[in-house]
Amino acid sequence: MTQHSKPVVTVLTAPEEQEPPGMDALRARADVRFACDEPTLRETLPGTEIMMVTDFRTDALEAAWHTADKLKWIHATSAGVDALMFPDLIKGEVTVTNARGIFDRTIAEYVLCTILMFAKDFPNSIRLQMKHQWKHRDTERAEGKQVLVVGAGSIGRQIGRLAGAAGLKPHGIARKARKEDPDFVAVHGNDDLYEQLGHADFVVIAAPLTPQTEGLFDEKAFKAMKQSARLINIGRGPIVKTDDLVAALRNGDIAGAGLDVFEEEPLPEDHPLWDMENVTMTAHMAGDFIGWKRALTDQFLENFDRWHKGEELFNLVDKELGYAGSK
Template sequence: MPTADAKIVVLTAPGEGLPEGMEALKKEAEVHLAEDGSTLRNAIPGAAVLCVTDFRTDALSEAWAAADNLQWIHATSAGVDALLIPPVRESDIPVTNARGVFDLCIAEYVLGQVISFCKDFAGNLRLQQAQQWVHRETEPVAGRTVLVVGAGSIGRQIGRLCKAVGMAVDGVGRRARSGDDEFGAIYAQADLLSILPDYDFVVIAAPLTPQTEGLFGQAEFKAMHPSARLINIGRGPIVQTTALVAALENGEIDGAALDVFEQEPLPADHPLWGFENVHISAHMAGDFFGWRKALSEQFIENFHRWQAGDPLQNVVDKAQGFIGTN
């Protein structure tokens, strides 16, 4: 049962320090900071709550044997793949995530990339830098078709914004569903290859799970229309990078906007940097001014629920790797 003097461990990336806003918890609980497997192993004995801000961490595996009192694990990210190690999956310890904090800003990023492709903002910038006046025609945004792979809260917000500017939006989930408010249709992931040719933009908004890892490879890129663009704001390993590079080189797709990668940071000598039709950002699609404080506030609100014995918000289905939908 929750206790008034609960011990909380906050696991961050090395050198990050306690997240903004977390200091407030020191008045209510015993708060410890860890930044790798060694410091986590030393801090976690007796801890009831683990809050993880480093979505790439593998520290939990190293320290798990010392976790003797864990009652709740929280991730300050939408993806929880790094935390779902076998002993966590098999335990009755609830895992929660940051669903809702990043949804709108990620959707704005996606819509911005769609508009940038259609209006060739990158081409305008190149011509401006070369001081060249070149009149061109560009694509309309309204009427373009969008397939959002991942029909969770982020995918649904993407659907809302794209529909608002006149785009036709469908989704892909684990299974087909009808009568949806945000998507014209929701197709099953198993049908992905057959529907990919119909879309101008394919947006990956799915979590990384065993079912989505490597989902986009050679066959999927060959199935996409040659004028289509890929936008990935989900997780890098959902896309097979070698296959993506080949598809771009062979003209199988017309471009990509990538915020996530199999290897992060993306190496300076990686071929993706060299494509004029590839837009690259540093895993920042949802990071708005004040996002760290917003994540702390969300965790603290959930901590108060946990202290009071109320149901936690944003509980992840550990078997699926994300928050399920009815």
């Protein structure tokens, strides 16, 4: 790249999606192109050095991949990169980064809110309010309850931190056990999952979707949980086998579920989860705060500065593992 030339950046969006906010700052420093499907990718990828991906159209990118003759770096504007990965990208030399850190705190706030909603029986209070019914009930204390965070990474750490601040006892599950961790009572290895499920009052899925985690929460996992426990999933939908979850809720194997992600999104209107009184649901929005789209662009621009200076990028994704490391 000569001193006066601008790097070419292709921004991959959904077909009807508006361009991300903050693009003018990028245009001042790069030749910015936009793509939304396979034909536009075939036009824009030749000469592209950097991609910013806001919509994970993996099939289109994989089909047009052979036209990416100069691509060096792909930045995913999400924490999870599972929908972006395909064999040629995983095995190739292209660097991948993600949006680790942007959504951690807001997702942790969502999880703490969900825990407190269950403990204080807010779903029933809202239903009673809508019916104009005055009904006194005793509710649970959250303090002292054990929270198991499956996926003790960046997001999981924030969940543990807030849970601990609220008087709960956070434990984590990670690839490897950690003897000491400031945000958890203890961090256990993956092999201890089923044993730890039996101790938790709230089980929070904060793990990335990988071949190892897909379908991890099935009938066996729900049978291992306490019947009084609640499941909270802010990770990825396919980590939970939905049919097994519905059966566990109906059978009383677990007491409830707070779900932000699902195997099928949007969740079909006739799905039984909609009508379960021990289930709370949101539309894949746990981390989305007012201004999050601009925050994602600003994060990319910060990494773009590092790339332009020849410095090491942050939020580097281990493409084989499918998530960013702990550095």
